[in-house]
Amino acid sequence: MSILIGIIGKPNVGKSTFFSALTENPVEIADYPFTTIESNKGVTYIRAKCPETELGKKCKPNFGKCVNGTRLVPVELIDVAGLVPGAHEGKGLGNKFLDDLRRADGFIQVVDSTGSLDQNGNNIGRGKFDPLEDAEFVHNEIVLWLANIISDGLVRNLRKLESEGGKLDSIIYEKISGLGIDPKDVSSAVKNAGIPSNLKNWDDQVTIRLAEEIIRTSKPRIIVASKADKIDQSEASKLRERNAHVASGDFELVLRKAAKASLIDYFPGDTTFKIIDETKLNNAQKNALNRVREFMDCNGGTRTQEAIEDLVYKVLGMIVVYPVEDENHWTDKNGNILPDAILLRRGSTAIDLAYKVHSDLGDRFIRAINGRTKRALGRDYVLEDGDVIKIIASR
Ligand SMILES: Nc1nc2c(ncn2[C@@H]2O[C@H](COP(=O)(O)OP(=O)(O)OP(=O)(O)O)[C@@H](O)[C@H]2O)c(=O)[nH]1
Ligand SMILES: [Mg+2]
Structure with a gap:
């Protein structure tokens, strides 16, 4: 019943860390490409104002919970294997796992704000790669994946359409019916994709344009530049200017774990946290929390919770x-x-x-x-x- 958000990106950028921070599910995280092979699924919660405050009585949620009038609404998350250029032709782990994203309502693409990873997720040294360069190829791979789904049996469909009549919208909709896409979005994509009036002139480029239109309108994406705890403020503001959400999945993970262990008071999305009892912390924990606090002060929180809320409320509307x-x-x-x-x-x-x-x-x-x-x-x-x-x- 809840909505589903896919976490995508090239290998090693911090997708699983971001997923684990948001869902509090322990998953495999490591500093090399293709750590994740099978997709991870979990549930996170986004904040909403609960009408219980108007009643003056406590609500009783079937799912999620409510804390002082802030309702936590469940959203499903899925973290998939890393995508590399050419995945649709079988490069890397190929794009079979993208089928796990069929039902996704939108995507969070994680990129490495430190610019240290090449397109395959291998470390090539700090700042050697434009952090936002992957945005385009990842988008292309998703488009090509959808184009493949549309292509399957298309020639036969088009021939039948020409001989027996019918509506192109309905044929396309049927082909992608498992993708949770609104038929209205399919119709408008068909209208805007520049489809030739003579269907005999339909070629692969037409399919790609159609797939592109469908993805653009019905599976929107935001870019999260994670690992931002390793960059300086001028780098962060440049990334923000280019519309990336600058965040630290790792610091959110630290906070969630510390809160779970009752070491701190922290509510996801807060711009700060409170240490419950200083004497319970060892030096390493104190240092780690100090670094997190410094980051939060500069960035207004870890920006992890905000990123998903921005996607759901603002981008997906x-x-x-x-x-x-x-x-x-x-x-x-x-x-x-x-x-x-x-x-x-x-x-x-x-x-x-x-x-x-x-x-x-x-x-x-x-x-x-x-x-x-x-x-x-x-x-x-x-x-x-x-x-x-x-x-x-x-x-
Ligand atoms: N400093 C810092 N390190 C991070 C952050 N997020 C992830 N990392 C590190 O980056 C490496 C890769 O993280 P993962 O979460 O496994 O990355 P992934 O994108 O899931 O990788 P694949 O599954 O291999 O595609 C690990 O060593 C993480 O600890 C972050 O926000 N800050
Ligand atoms: Mg992973």
Whole structure:
């Protein structure tokens, strides 16, 4: 039910570290390329303002939790093997593992802010490589992967379309139906990809243009320049100017572990932390935490939590909606307050929410009720961030 974000990038840039920091799952991390072979899957949480504060009562989330009115909404993450140029032709580990990303709603591409790794993830010395250079080839490999999926059986499909008629949009949509892409996005990509009016003139470049359009609109990406604890402020601001999120996955990992061990008070996304009891720390721990604090002071936190929240809220344009069964008490049928927090794209309607909760609820939808105003809402009501909604369905 939750959304899925894929963590991608060339080998050795810090993808698994970033994943582990966000999900608190221990995974293999090492300073050489292709440490990760099988994908790692986990759950992270993004912050939202919980309507419980308006009720003055504690909510009871089915998933995630709520801390002082900050609701933690689950988001699935998947960390895959490193991508190298030519992966679609089988270079490196090839791109078979990209199939694990089929259902992804968006991507976080991790790059190495220190510019020390060549395209295959081998260390060639500090600053020898433009940290953002991989952005383009990684994007191309994803596009070529999708183009391969579209190409499969395409000649036959196009021939059939010419002889029997039908809609190109529907054919393309069917081919990529496992990718969780909105049919509207497919139609607009078909429109914008410069498809020749005579389908006999369709060549590989057309397929690539179509794949590019689809990826651009339906699988957006942000760039995270990680390992930023190893660069100076002028390098960091240059990367920021080029739209990268400058972050340290490693420092976030340190903070999460220290918080779990009750050594510090730290809430993911905070711009600082508090040591609980100085006497419990050895010198190495004190030094490590001092370095983390210095980084946070300069950068406004480790910027790890912020990166994923930026992708979900700003780039993907998601809002959080709270479906309830009792519009007066904001509970489910067992009396649990605000049990679910659901992420939906901005512009989603009451009927979209009904289908997201349960396909049956969508099929039997009669109307919705706004939990705040108690007004009846039709199926086309456009949801707002933080809405509390009851759905009324036929029996
Ligand atoms: N200083 C610092 N080191 C980091 C950071 N993130 C990762 N590293 C180090 O970089 C190396 C590679 O990290 P991984 O997380 O395994 O990288 P990956 O991208 O998953 O690598 P592959 O699975 O091989 O593609 C390890 O030695 C990490 O400890 C960071 O934010 N700061
Ligand atoms: Mg890895």
